Amino acid sequence: MLSIKIVDVKHFMNLLLKEDTFDRFLLNEATVKTGVSYIIDGKINTNFYDTEEQEAIGVRTHCYFAEQRPFLFSLMKGKKVPLSFRIVFMLAPANVQKLLELNQFSFQASDINGLFLNLHFEQGVLTCTSGSSLRIFTLDKTLDQVWEHYLKAFFKKHQIPFEELE
DSSP states (O other): EEEESSSOOOHHHHHHTTTSSSTSSEEEEEEESSSSSEEOOOOOOGGOOOHHHHHHHHSSSSBBBBHHHHHHHHHHHHHSSSSSEEEEOOOOHHHHHHHHHTTTTTSSSGGGGEEEEEEETTTTEEEEEEEEEEEOOOOOOOHHHHHHHHHHHHHHHHOOEEEEEE
């Protein structure tokens, strides 16, 4: 499991809430604690949408972060920073498939429940941890290692300075 501390929280928050940096991740869930607490379940309620909208959503079970980013921005902007927040991202299924193909894994995307990036902010400290959930049992940790490497490369690509935690 990758565990890192974000060095420049302000820069990260700009990338998170004002830029499209994280927009292609799926939002699993988010919790923002300000004067009151807000909990967002990223699961799509398909019954809310008409047939045409459901076709556009396709087989996705969760919304893209891009679809909730403006709302989260509205919760967090202002003179006071949130007391805390937690955001759990998932790698979109198409990107899970690409990751498997690029690394020549023997199992299928359907064997993976999710590859997660967890953000946690509290008392001015922002940490990120990786996680994976499989539908199959394996002692092989190669997928975790590849996912951690992918996340480090993602942070470096977007010039997000971080320190690895033990």
